[in-house]
Amino acid sequence: MxxxxxxxxxxxxxxxxxxxxxxxxxxxxxxxxxxxxxxxxxxxxxxxxxxxxxxxxxxxxxxxxxxxxxxxxxxxxxxxxxxxxxxxxxxxxxxxxxxxxxxxxxxxxxxxxxxxxxxxxxxTTRRYVLEGVNVITVKDQRWANCRIKATTLLPNVLAKDAAQRVSTHDAIFVKDGFALEGTASNLFMVKDNTVFTSPLSANILPGITRSIVIDILKTHHIAIEEKMITLDELKKADEIWLTGSVQEIVPVVLLDHCAVADGIVGPMWKRITRLYADRVEQETT
Ligand SMILES: Cc1ncc(COP(=O)(O)O)c(C=O)c1O
Incomplete structure (x- = not known):
């Protein structure tokens, strides 16, 4: 090394x-x-x-x-x-x-x-993904305590591998028709200028980046709702983002090989990414 x-x-x-x-x-x-x-x-x-x-x-x-x-x-x-x-x-x-x-x-x-x-x-290889990424959805085969940050990550490893085998960046777990989160990230969706994210439950990890993004949205009076997101809603999203501590806020432009809206990164992502960078700078310089 x-x-x-x-x-x-x-x-x-x-x-x-x-x-x-x-x-x-x-x-x-x-x-x-x-x-x-x-x-x-x-x-x-x-x-x-x-x-x-x-x-x-x-x-x-x-x-x-x-x-x-x-x-x-x-x-x-x-x-x-x-x-x-x-x-x-x-x-x-x-x-x-x-x-x-x-x-x-x-x-x-x-x-x-x-x-x-x-x-x-x-x-880390922090990649500033400016052009957006391609993700697939996979059946959630994890356990019933995903709020615990446990090292038993085999389903996450296999889901990431399934994504990479079809030359995509990552996978989003879907359970009972609801899109929950990524293999190492939380899920956000924008529709008609409102931002949605899966609510905290035993099905997702309470991401720190998720909570910071929610806080930034609230501070800037951008509508944010924590609610379950169906796969159908996700397919009709204006924007999709995945959030995680190292990867920050990653825009998704292709979902299951279909374009998200017009297939390019959206204006809300551009705005929130800048605000997130400002927050990081305020707290680490
Ligand atoms: C399953 C899962 N969801 C969400 C996240 C994002 O959490 P955080 O923003 O705290 O990094 C992670 C991070 O590793 C994760 O593994």
Whole structure:
């Protein structure tokens, strides 16, 4: 890997060279996917919206009956140190907390297990998608607790792979006729100058970018409604966007190989993208 000289990760209280950081084969995150994670975008070597990400991490941990292993200030101190050691220009902070390693393999949650805690700065390829992307829809085959940011992402991996096998950028999960979210993004649709997004539920991840976009829309008095979006409505949208911490706000111009409206990025996307960039700049410079 390039650019990793002096690149330290935090693992269980230690700062280690990325190549030397190792976990046990008995780690429950490895064996069962008994773990949760966060991805925090980094601009100007500073984490963006760190508090929201840490709050969501605590919620994910609570949902799997774990306490946060560190307090807010300790996390921030670790982020600063890990970021300071990284020479990468485009990077994100990756945080994973697993239940930890235990000598015997069994599903039951042991009382006396110490969590595995990893914080690493990893490279991103933030692509500023100005021309829009091509996405397909796929049947949602995920579990019933998608609000937890769990590392068990096999359905997401396979949906992304299905998209790439037909030379498209990504896939949108559809369940019972409703379009829910992307494989690593939330879904927005514009129709007649109103912006719509799927409401928070156990079927989607409460995206931090989603909440920031909603806040920006409200601040600028742009109509925003959180409501279930049918696949039929999505097909008739004026604009479709996918939002995520690293990818930001991605315009979709082809859905299931058909043009979204006239097949070019829309004016609302152009506006909200500028406002989002302003928000990032305000908070990271
Ligand atoms: C399934 C899913 N939905 C939505 C998102 C977007 O969340 P955020 O904006 O917090 O990155 C992600 C991010 O990885 C995701 O995996």
């Amino acid at each position: 390039s650019n990793t000289k002096g690149h330290m990760v935090y693992l269980n209280g230690e700062y280690l060279d990325l190549q030397k950081a190792k976990i046990s084969v008995l780690d429950r995150g490895f064996l069962f996917g008994d773990s949760v994670y966060e991805v925090i975008p980094v601009y100007n070597h500073r984490p963006f919206a760190a508090k929201q990400h840490l709050d969501r991490l605590t919620k994910s941990l609570t949902a799997i009956h774990m306490d946060s292993p560190l307090d807010h200030d300790s996390w921030i101190e670790i982020f600063d140190r890990v970021l300071a050691s990284s020479a990468l220009t485009d990077k994100m902070l990756y945080i994973q907390v697993t239940r930890g390693a235990y000598p015997s393999r069994g599903h039951a949650i042991p009382d006396d297990v110490t969590p595995t805690v990893l914080v690493a700065a990893l490279p």
